[in-house]
Every structure is written in C-alpha cells, then in structure tokens.
Amino acid sequence: MTAVHQFVPALLPRDATGDHTRALRDALRAAGWESDIYVEAAHDELQDEATYFEEYPSRARPGDVLLYQLGTSSPVAEFLLGRDEPLVLDYHNVTPESYYEGWEEHTAAKVALAREQVAALAPHAVLGIADSAFNARELEELGCRATAVVPILVDDEVVHGAVDPAERARLAADHGDATVLLFVGRISPNKSHQRLVEALWVYRRLYDPAARLHLVGPAVTPSYAEAVFAFADELGLSDAVRHAEGLTKAELAAWYEDGDVFVCLSEHEGFCIPLLEAMGAGTPIVALDAGAVGETLADAGILLPEARPATVAAAVDRIRRDDDLAAWLADAGRRRLEDFAAATTRQRFVDVLAGVVGREPVVA
Amino acid sequence: MADRIRYLDEVMAEIDAEVRRRRASGDLPAGLERELDELFLEFSPVGLQGRARLRETLSLVDGSAYVDIAVPTASNKAVGSYIKRAVRKGLGWYMNFIVAQIVKFAWSVSRMFHVVVDHIEDLEAAVDAHRSPDLPAALQPSASDGASWWAPAAAEALAGVRERVVVADCGDASLVESLLAAGVDAYGVDPSDLALEPALDRGVDVRAEGVLDHLDVVADEMLGGIVLTGSVQWLRPNERERLLDLVSTRLAVDGTLVLHSASPGAWAASAPAVVRDLAPGHPLHPETWAHLLGGRGFAVASTIAGGEDRRLAHVGDADADADAGTVNAVIDAINDLLLGPTEYLVVATRER
Structure with a gap:
C-alpha cells in the first residue's frame, strides 16, 4: 500500500x-x-x-x-x-x-x-x-x-464555527459603540503591532476618541510585547488596547465577530490564516500588502501599499462610514474564502502527492 | 473581477485623498508619524544605538554571569517541598563544584566583553574627532523644482507608470504637482517641515521625512518610480549604499529611477566654500551612478546633460594653425572644469 x-x-x-x-x-x-x-x-x-x-x-x-x-x-x-x-x-x-x-x-x-x-x-x-x-x-x-x-488546510471550526454567546455579550458590554480594530496573531516583531497602536492613536485623534484595539495572540517575543504595551501606555492608550490569548475556538470566533475592522500590518507573512478567519466572520479587512498577504487576500479587502497610521486610520474610517462598503467587503471575504474550502484543498493535496508517489529520491 | 478591483482602486484613491486633506488641514502635523516611530524606538532595545546598545547588552551579560545554586524548594504539596529540600541538600556539594567553574568562566567572558567595549569606545572617540560638522541648513542642496530644466524629462521618463512614484527632497512639491498633472500618481518626501508647508497648504500628498527613512518603511516592489535629487548628491558613502539597496528593492521590476545631480566639476567650481568643505559627500559622475546601478540590476536608459552651459567656442582652424590647436585644448580643459553643463539627469530601469 x-x-x-x-x-x-x-x-x-x-x-x-x-x-x-x-x-x-x-x-x-x-x-x-x-x-x-x-x-x-x-x-x-x-x-x-x-x-x-x-x-x-x-x-x-x-x-x-x-x-x-x-x-x-x-x-x-x-x-x-x-x-x-x-x-x-x-x-x-x-x-x-x-x-x-x-x-x-x-x-x-x-x-x-x-x-x-x-x-x-x-x-x-x-x-x-x-x-x-x-x-x-x-x-x-x-x-x-x-x-x-496548495493552501494550508484551515480548521472549519474556526472559520465557520459557533460563537461563544457569553464572550460576545461581554465584549459588547465592554466597549459599547466604540470602533474596534482587531488583529489576531503572535506578538512578534514581524507582525508590526506598534504600527497598529500608532494607527489606533491617529484614528482616535481624527475619527473616534473611544476606539479600541483588540490584540489576540500569544506574546511569543516578550521583549517586543513589553515594548508595544509600554508604547501604548505612553500614548495614553492603556485602557484602549486589550490583549487576549489562549482563547477557545468559540471565544476566538466572538472576538472576530466583535471587531469592526480586521487590521493586519504584518511586514512578513507566508500565508496569514487570520485573514481567512476574518473572512469567515464577515469582518472587513484592511491589510498591508507585504509578503503573501496580498495573494491570500486578493480582492477581499483594502490592501495598503504602506503602513502609515494616517492611511490605516483613514481606511478604517472609510469602512466605518460606509455600510455598503463594509457589506461589500464582508461579501467579498466570504466569496474569497470559498477558494480555500477544506474539501478542495484536501483533494488538491492528494492530487499533487499522487504525482510524487513512486518517484525516485532526488540526489542533490 | 476587474470591476471589483476598479471599485477597490476608487476606495483607495478616496482614502489617499482623505489623508491629503487631513494633512493640509493641519490635523496631521508634518513629522507626526516620524515622532511616533521615534517614540516607539525609545521602548525598544533595537532603538538603542551604538554605545548605549553595547552597554545595555553588556549589562545583560553581567546579569546572567551569576548562577544561583539555591534551588527554590517551595511546593504546592508538603511532601514535594521536603523532597526538593532533600535533593538540594544531597546535591549541594556537587552543584557547588560545577557552578563555581561555570561562574568563573562566565565572569571571564564578561571581563573580556568589558575590555572589548572599552576599546571600541576609544576607537569611536578617535573617529568622532575626524567627523565633519553638519552643513548649515541654509546651504543644504536645493529641492526639486517643477520649473527646472529636467522636470519635463523626468515627466517623460515616468509617463505611463501605473504604480506610485515618490519624489525625494520634494521641497515645495512643484515637481510632484507637475507629475500629477501629467497623470503620474506621485507624492513627495522632504526632511524639512518648513519646505513642505506650501505643499501641505495646497493639499499635496507630501511627508516630512528623509528619503532613506521613507524608503525604509515602504514595502518591497511597491513603487513604480523614484525621483532622487537634492541630498542624493551629498550622501556619505555608507548612506549611498543604503539608498541604492532600498531603491533596488522598493522599486518594482521595470520601475523607473530618475536621478538628478550637479556634475562634480561644476560643483567643485561653483558650490560655496563652506559646502565644499563640510559636505559629507560630493556629487558623482553619471558614469559612476551607471556603474553602481548596473551592479544592482538597473539598466541606464539615458543620461541627459543640462543646467547652465557657458562653454567657450573653439577658435581658428586647429588643422591649419598649431597655435589654434593649443588654445582649443586649453578651452576644452576650461570647458570641462568650469563651464560645461552644470547638471545631469540619469534615467534607469530596474531589470531584475
């Protein structure tokens, strides 16, 4: 066999x-x-x-x-x-x-x-x-x-899974009508969390003084995470930046659903699964066009050529002011997500590997 | 698909317009974003430069050079604490013997680093003694000018570029506006807040930062064109290398580089004495730029001489009159040194 x-x-x-x-x-x-x-x-x-x-x-x-x-x-x-x-x-x-x-x-x-x-x-x-x-x-x-x-196989439970109602209610009560910028990913220098904090600061200054930044993900580079949160404190944003990690899938789904805009300013990504998770949740996406982000996102979000906080803030505001655009982006995200359907990807893996089985090893 | 992309392009154009409007209204003071970046660096070990960074790292080495053999014995279970104490007591002599040698080694390493750092600081002090003071601001090179002789050539070279084009040291952004009028999606950067004020008042997309700082934060292959002028003529050799590295990665393949500079001869003859004496670098010949750019995958499409040209004409018939030949040779030398075209423009394309 x-x-x-x-x-x-x-x-x-x-x-x-x-x-x-x-x-x-x-x-x-x-x-x-x-x-x-x-x-x-x-x-x-x-x-x-x-x-x-x-x-x-x-x-x-x-x-x-x-x-x-x-x-x-x-x-x-x-x-x-x-x-x-x-x-x-x-x-x-x-x-x-x-x-x-x-x-x-x-x-x-x-x-x-x-x-x-x-x-x-x-x-x-x-x-x-x-x-x-x-x-x-x-x-x-x-x-x-x-x-x-061949894309990574994405857990359907995260992309289309159930939302924890208690977490959803807790988050809603916590911030009320304030705009929520969300990013999910390890806190690591290549993810540029400091740019998210800068964008929040400019967004609050220009558009919504009560806006929040929700960061979900483990602080895998502690010195960087400390610098990001100290930076937020210095800017007077300690109450506006929330960090969570170790969430269950249902809790994570609630955080995605709660975000008004998913903002990804990573400078280096090989694929970026959280983009798919945001698409699954119907959360509009604003992302820096770096690494594989543009390829994964395609036309399902606003791709920025640079991570300037003023540009990011203006992009978030553009979505917040225009319900039609937010709905268009959510719809585009769901359509894009179909390209990564697990069944299709599974079959693609089998097809690709079928071409390899029985081949001689390569002598480099 | 094409409709969706067109719609997103329109949205992006509105976002860019909103940013320009905010800048022009004063909601986003020039230099604000740079100040935010600098503030973050204060919290970052990456932000520590030179001596401070060395000393910070050295303190980490010192701090970890001591090894504590008093293993914690607290435990959630009473028996656990008892076992830990017993293990610590039983292995104490053994651990002490090993750890004493490790600590001795670590302190030797730490001592060595202290000697190295002291030596480096002595070297830095010696190098600092030879460093030129900064140029007075009033003598900085002039900014790009939309009415200059080379603006039409730059616009022609950049015609049809679809991606964004950045103009370095854009000053009042008149060249940026010329390019925008020609249908090029241009914006400008300039380190001088003061120089940018008129452009900001007119709502032109300009940022208060130097070209090196700006290109640092632009993603790879994001730009369709780069216009370099002003400070590009004065960069230190290491800054020039950094600029070339950034240009060759931030510019898309097939992107266009337009480089304007004074010619070295004209600069040597006519630049103010203070500038010549204190400038960290000096203008290069166009052939040198072609050489440097060629090594980074660029092909030079054209080199155009321009600016003031007061060359003297030859006299007499050099073939018939030996004296005329001698005089003309002197005239050529004077032309080359003092009176030839004072500036040039290099247009290059990134091929790989």
Whole structure:
C-alpha cells in the first residue's frame, strides 16, 4: 500500500501547523494511503497520534514518501537529509532572523538555523508544496526543482464555527459603540503591532476618541510585547488596547465577530490564516500588502501599499462610514474564502502527492 | 473581477485623498508619524544605538554571569517541598563544584566583553574627532523644482507608470504637482517641515521625512518610480549604499529611477566654500551612478546633460594653425572644469 508519512517538529493542539498536519493525515488516509505522523515532540493531548521520529527507520517500507511540515528548525531536518525515501516539503515559511535581531537573539539564531535547513532540504526534495506563491518562490530560489502551491488546510471550526454567546455579550458590554480594530496573531516583531497602536492613536485623534484595539495572540517575543504595551501606555492608550490569548475556538470566533475592522500590518507573512478567519466572520479587512498577504487576500479587502497610521486610520474610517462598503467587503471575504474550502484543498493535496508517489529520491 | 478591483482602486484613491486633506488641514502635523516611530524606538532595545546598545547588552551579560545554586524548594504539596529540600541538600556539594567553574568562566567572558567595549569606545572617540560638522541648513542642496530644466524629462521618463512614484527632497512639491498633472500618481518626501508647508497648504500628498527613512518603511516592489535629487548628491558613502539597496528593492521590476545631480566639476567650481568643505559627500559622475546601478540590476536608459552651459567656442582652424590647436585644448580643459553643463539627469530601469 502507498504510504505518505508526515514529519513535523512539534505536534500541538489548537495550532495551525498541528491542525494542518492532522487534517492532512486524515485526508491521505481517506484517499486510501497509509499515513502516520512522526515528531520531535508532541503535546500530551496528542501523544496517541504521534511517533518519535527516530523510530521511523524500524518501520520504513519500500515505496514510502516522506512529507516534512517545515516552518521551524529541528533535528528532524538533519534526520530527513540522511534518508533515501523521496522527500516532499510542505513549506509554511520561516520569518527572517532580521526581525528578531535586537529583540531576542536566541530566536534570531533559531530562525537563522531554520532557514539554513530550508536551504539544505530544498534541493533534495522531489517536490516543494507551498501555502502561497510567495513561499514557493523562496523554495525555488533555494534550488527546489518542482513546486506546487496548495493552501494550508484551515480548521472549519474556526472559520465557520459557533460563537461563544457569553464572550460576545461581554465584549459588547465592554466597549459599547466604540470602533474596534482587531488583529489576531503572535506578538512578534514581524507582525508590526506598534504600527497598529500608532494607527489606533491617529484614528482616535481624527475619527473616534473611544476606539479600541483588540490584540489576540500569544506574546511569543516578550521583549517586543513589553515594548508595544509600554508604547501604548505612553500614548495614553492603556485602557484602549486589550490583549487576549489562549482563547477557545468559540471565544476566538466572538472576538472576530466583535471587531469592526480586521487590521493586519504584518511586514512578513507566508500565508496569514487570520485573514481567512476574518473572512469567515464577515469582518472587513484592511491589510498591508507585504509578503503573501496580498495573494491570500486578493480582492477581499483594502490592501495598503504602506503602513502609515494616517492611511490605516483613514481606511478604517472609510469602512466605518460606509455600510455598503463594509457589506461589500464582508461579501467579498466570504466569496474569497470559498477558494480555500477544506474539501478542495484536501483533494488538491492528494492530487499533487499522487504525482510524487513512486518517484525516485532526488540526489542533490 | 476587474470591476471589483476598479471599485477597490476608487476606495483607495478616496482614502489617499482623505489623508491629503487631513494633512493640509493641519490635523496631521508634518513629522507626526516620524515622532511616533521615534517614540516607539525609545521602548525598544533595537532603538538603542551604538554605545548605549553595547552597554545595555553588556549589562545583560553581567546579569546572567551569576548562577544561583539555591534551588527554590517551595511546593504546592508538603511532601514535594521536603523532597526538593532533600535533593538540594544531597546535591549541594556537587552543584557547588560545577557552578563555581561555570561562574568563573562566565565572569571571564564578561571581563573580556568589558575590555572589548572599552576599546571600541576609544576607537569611536578617535573617529568622532575626524567627523565633519553638519552643513548649515541654509546651504543644504536645493529641492526639486517643477520649473527646472529636467522636470519635463523626468515627466517623460515616468509617463505611463501605473504604480506610485515618490519624489525625494520634494521641497515645495512643484515637481510632484507637475507629475500629477501629467497623470503620474506621485507624492513627495522632504526632511524639512518648513519646505513642505506650501505643499501641505495646497493639499499635496507630501511627508516630512528623509528619503532613506521613507524608503525604509515602504514595502518591497511597491513603487513604480523614484525621483532622487537634492541630498542624493551629498550622501556619505555608507548612506549611498543604503539608498541604492532600498531603491533596488522598493522599486518594482521595470520601475523607473530618475536621478538628478550637479556634475562634480561644476560643483567643485561653483558650490560655496563652506559646502565644499563640510559636505559629507560630493556629487558623482553619471558614469559612476551607471556603474553602481548596473551592479544592482538597473539598466541606464539615458543620461541627459543640462543646467547652465557657458562653454567657450573653439577658435581658428586647429588643422591649419598649431597655435589654434593649443588654445582649443586649453578651452576644452576650461570647458570641462568650469563651464560645461552644470547638471545631469540619469534615467534607469530596474531589470531584475
């Protein structure tokens, strides 16, 4: 039987790569292929679904294809470089180290190592699957001989899931009629949270003095998060900037629904799943055209050529003043979301991998 | 699809117009956004520059050079605390032996960094002693001018560019307005708030910042054209390298670069003495720009000489009269040094 086994550094619940890996395993099994997940580490909740990667050699069988979920550095990369089976990369992008330099040197070193591993693996892969053309270009530039763009498998429960009514009511009571700018994503320098704070400050000054900024996501770079919140305090925005993390899917859905405009000013994104989540919630989107954001968003939001706070504030105001535009954007978002339907993406993965099964490994 | 994109383009144009209106009305003082950026840097280790950054990092090294062997023994369970105390007591001699060596090593490393930082600060002080003072503001290079000889050539080079075009050191933005009138989606930047005031009063889209700071925050391949003039002639070598790096990434492939400069000979002959003495850099020859741009994937489409031209005509018939030949050679030398075209324009296209 054909087998496509996945390798991933860490298998975590409520994590984009973890959810994607498990959904893809289910899709491959549904297509009649064997598929297991090998990891460097797995969360307690998912121990039954994962096997330590160094156990793979004892289970290897002729004809296996190995698929690596690549988004961070890991000893798994070195392990796969030493294997003879055909290797497929599923590349989710690695943030350039320059974003972390000065903020968190050990993270800068970790992502630098990850990019070295991408460069080493790319020429060995029979195929590089990328979430976006932006990511595919990176793989091609590193010597990957064949690439295919297939979006990440997105959890339907988040994109179309139920909203926690208690959280919805709590949020509504908290801010009343004030405009809410929302961003969801790790608090990390490449996401430019300070620009969101600047935009809020200008928006309050020009359009709505009671406006709020809701930030959802873990503070994975603590020194950067501290600087962002200290900056907000200095501008007198400590009560206007709310931060949440560790939300359930239903609570997260409530935060999306509560936002008047989803504002993404990230300078580097390999795909940006929160854009899809905002589309699912019908929240109009304003985003900086950087990395793969423009590609993911297409015509389903207002794409800004620059992250100037005055421009961002004017874009948010344009949406707030014009219900027709807000509805048009929400509708465009829902239409765009259909391009990422899980069933379509699952089939696309199977089709792409079907072209690889049985191929000889690449000798770089 | 095309209708949807057209609609979004219209919305974006309205947003740009709103920003221009707010700037012109004084709701958004020139320089406000730069002040916000600078304020954030005060909270950022990235914002610490040079000596302060070195000292900040050194204090982190010092702070982590001590290793505490007194492991916390608190526990939510009574037995847990007891076990932790027992482990700490039992392993204390062993940990102490290892940690003493680690701390000794860490302090040696810290000491070495202190020596290196002291040495670097001595070097910086020595370099500072050779640094030129800033040019007086009154002697800064003149800003772009819509009525200048090269404005029509710049407009012609940028005709048909669909993406945004930035004019550096735009001054009163008359060149920006000329380009807008020609159908180019242009805006300007200039570090002088004062110079921008007339443009802001007229509602032109201009920002109070230097071209390097501005290009730093523009996303890659976002611009269809860049017009460089003014300070581009005076940049220090490292600033010029940075500018070229930014231009070659912010400009889209097939984008157009228009560069206006004084010619080095004319500058050496006619610039005020204070400017010549204190300018951090000096104008380059057009061939040098072509060389530098070629190394970054640009192809120079044209080089146009202009400005004041007071060249002397040749005398006599050099073929028949040896003296006339000698005089004409001197005239050529004088023309080249003092009287030739005082400025030039380089038009280049980004090819890759």
